Amino acid sequence: xxxxxxxxxxxxxxxxxxxxxxxxxxxxxxxxxxxxxxxxxxxxxxxxxxxxxxxxxxxxxxxxxxxxxxxxxxxxxxxxxxxxxxxxxxxxxxxxxxxxxxxxxxxxxxxxxxxxxxxxxxxxxxxxxxxxxxxxxxxxxxxxxxxxxxxxxxxxxxxxxxxxxxxxxxxxxxxxxxxxxxxxxx
Amino acid sequence: xxxxxxxxxxxxxxxxxxxxxxxxxxxxxxxxxxxxxxxxxxxxxxxxxxxxxxxxxxxxxxxxxxxxxxxxxxxxxxxxxxxxxxxxxxxxxxxxxxxxxxxxxxxxxxxxxxxxxxxxxxxxxxxxxxxxxxxxxxxxxxxxxxxxxxxxxxxxxxxxxxxxxxxxxxxxxxxxxxxxxxxxxxxxxxxxxxxxxxxxxxxxxxxxxxxxxxxxxxxxxxxxxxxxxxxxxxxxxxxxxxxxxxxxxxxxxxxxxxxxxxxxxxxxxxxxxxxxxxxxxxxxxx
Ligand SMILES: Cc1cc2nc3c(=O)[nH]c(=O)nc-3n(C[C@H](O)[C@H](O)[C@H](O)COP(=O)(O)OP(=O)(O)OC[C@H]3O[C@@H](n4cnc5c(N)ncnc54)[C@H](O)[C@@H]3O)c2cc1C
Ligand code: FES
Ligand code: FES
Numbered sequence: 001x002x003x004x005x006x007x008x009x010x011x012x013x014x015x016x017x018x019x020x021x022x023x024x025x026x027x028x029x030x031x032x033x034x035x036x037x038x039x040x041x042x043x044x045x046x047x048x049x050x051x052x053x054x055x056x057x058x059x060x061x062x063x064x065x066x067x068x069x070x071x072x073x074x075x076x077x078x079x080x081x082x083x084x085x086x087x088x089x090x091x092x093x094x095x096x097x098x099x100x101x102x103x104x105x106x107x108x109x110x111x112x113x114x115x116x117x118x119x120x121x122x123x124x125x126x127x128x129x130x131x132x133x134x135x136x137x138x139x140x141x142x143x144x145x146x147x148x149x150x151x152x153x154x155x156x157x158x159x160x161x162x163x164x165x166x167x168x169x170x171x172x173x174x175x176x177x178x179x180x181x182x183x184x185x186x
Numbered sequence: 187x188x189x190x191x192x193x194x195x196x197x198x199x200x201x202x203x204x205x206x207x208x209x210x211x212x213x214x215x216x217x218x219x220x221x222x223x224x225x226x227x228x229x230x231x232x233x234x235x236x237x238x239x240x241x242x243x244x245x246x247x248x249x250x251x252x253x254x255x256x257x258x259x260x261x262x263x264x265x266x267x268x269x270x271x272x273x274x275x276x277x278x279x280x281x282x283x284x285x286x287x288x289x290x291x292x293x294x295x296x297x298x299x300x301x302x303x304x305x306x307x308x309x310x311x312x313x314x315x316x317x318x319x320x321x322x323x324x325x326x327x328x329x330x331x332x333x334x335x336x337x338x339x340x341x342x343x344x345x346x347x348x349x350x351x352x353x354x355x356x357x358x359x360x361x362x363x364x365x366x367x368x369x370x371x372x373x374x375x376x377x378x379x380x381x382x383x384x385x386x387x388x389x390x391x392x393x394x395x396x397x398x399x400x401x402x403x404x405x406x407x408x409x410x411x412x413x414x415x416x417x418x419x420x421x422x423x424x425x426x427x428x429x430x431x432x433x434x435x436x437x438x439x440x441x442x443x444x445x446x447x448x449x450x451x452x453x454x455x456x457x458x459x460x461x462x463x464x465x466x467x468x469x470x471x472x
Contacts, residue, residue, distance in 0.1 A: 163281020
C-alpha cells in the first residue's frame with residue numbers, strides 16, 4: 001500500500017508498504033531516516049521514540065497505515081523544531097577529540113544540518129552519550145518533557161524517561177544532561 | 187494482508203461485519219508486538235483510529251461514557267477526579283510512550299488477566315458497551331471476561347465504550363511488580379468505596395484465569411463499614427476482608443510469582459488499599 005504523511009515538516013510518501021509494517025521500519029528503511037533506532041520492536045526500550053501528531057510514542061508499535069495523513073517528527077527534526085535559542089543556531093559542530101587521519105575540515109562554520117537543539121547539545125556536553133543507541137529516543141523524550149515542564153524535578157525526569165532504556169551510561173549523566181538542558185532553555 | 191482504515195464509527199462497524207478475519211487495531215501496543223514477532227498474521231488489520239467517536243469521552247445520564255479509544259494518558263490528565271481508581275491504575279501502565287498510545291478499549295480487547303484497567307473497572311461496577319452494525323448492548327464488566335484472553339464480544343462487535351459512574355467515594359489500586367515502570371502485574375488489586383450505596387467494589391488482577399471481583403469480601407465489608415459515622419475499622423474486620431479477597435483468587439504458579447505469593451500479596455494489598463481509602467473517607471468529613 002501507499003502511505004503519505006508529514007515527516008519533520010515535509011510531505012513524504014512511501015510505496016509498497018507491507019500492511020503489517022511498523023512506522024519505524026518505514027522511517028528507517030524507506031525514508032532514509034535512521035535516527036530512530038530499532039532495538040526491541042516491542043515498546044520496551046524507547047529508542048524508537050517519535051512524535052506522532054504531537055504526542056510521543058514508540059514508532060515500532062505504530063502500524064505504518066495508521067500514520068497515513070498524520071504528522072511525524074523524528075529526532076532528525078528536533079533541531080529545526082526547537083526554540084531558536086543561541087545554542088541551537090550557533091552550536092559547535094559535532095566534533096569530539098579528533099582521532100585518526102583528518103580527511104576534511106572538522107571545525108568551521110556549522111551548516112544547517114549541524115545545528116543542534118539545546119537538548120542535543122546538553123547530552124553531548126554532559127557526556128550522556130556512550131554507544132548512542134538509546135540517545136535519539138532519550139532526546140525526543142527529553143524534548144517532550146521540557147516542552148511540557150521547563151523545570152522538572154528529578155522524580156519527574158525519572159518518570160518521563162522511564163520508557164527509555166540505556167545499557168551504557170547508568171543514567172546519571174543522562175539526568176545531568178536533562179538538568180543542563182532545562183537550565184539552558186529555561 | 188489488507189489494511190482497512192474506515193473513517194467514522196458507522197464505516198468501522200460495516201468493515202467489522204464485512205471482514206470477520208480482520209484484527210482490530212487501536213493503539214497497537216499489543217497488536218504490533220504480536221506482528222513484529224510473527225506471532226500473528228491476520229488476514230487484515232482494521233484500524234480504529236480514524237473513528238473520532240471512539241476517542242471521545244462524555245457525561246451521559248450521570249455516568250462517564252469513556253470511548254474505547256481514549257488513551258491512558260488522557261484518563262490520567264482528564265479523568266483523575268471522576269475516575270480515580272482507573273487513573274491510578276493507568277499511571278502504572280508501561281511508560282509514557284505506552285500510555286500515550288495504549289487504550290482502555292485495547293486492554294479490554296486483549297482481556298489479559300493482568301490488564302491493569304480491569305481491577306478498577308470491576309471495582310467501579312463499570313459496563314462495557316459492545317456495538318455491531320446491528321445494534322448496541324451493554325455488558326457488566328464482570329460478565330465481560332469469559333476466559334483467559336477471551337471476552338463476551340462477538341466477532342462482528344467492537345468494544346465502543348465503557349460506562350462508569352463517577353466516584354462517590356475513595357478508590358485505590360495497587361500492583362505488585364519488579365520495578366515502577368514497564369511491568370506486567372504479578373498481581374494487582376482495585377478497591378472502590380461507594381458511600382452513596384453503602385457498597386464496596388473490588389477487582390483482582392493476575393489472580394485467576396480472568397480478572398474478577400471478590401464478592402464475598404465486598405458484601406462483608408459493605409455491611410461492616412460504619413459509612414455515616416466513619417468510625418475506624420477494627421483490625422479484625424480489615425483482616426477478614428483481606429482473607430476473603432485472597433480466597434476469591436485462584437492464582438497459578440508462573441515465572442512472575444507463585445500462587446501462594448500471589449494470595450499473600452492480595453491480602454496485603456487489600457488491607458493497604460482499604461486503609462488508604464478509609465482514611466480518605468474519614469478525612470472528607472471535615
Ligand atoms: C512495553 C509495554 C508495556 C505494557 N505495559 C502494560 C501494563 O503495565 N499494564 C497493562 O495492562 N498493559 C500493558 N501493556 C499492554 C497494552 O499496552 C495494553 O493492553 C493496552 O491497553 C492495549 O491497548 P491498545 O489500544 O494499544 O490495543 P491494541 O494493541 O490496538 O489492541 C489490543 C487487543 O484488543 C483488540 N481491540 C483493540 N481495540 C478494540 C475494540 N475497540 N474492540 C474490540 N477489540 C479491540 C485488538 O484486536 C487486540 O486484540 C504493555 C504493552 C507494552 C508494549
Ligand atoms: S524499538 Fe521501539 S521501543 Fe524498542
Ligand atoms: S549510550 Fe549505549 S545504550 Fe545508552
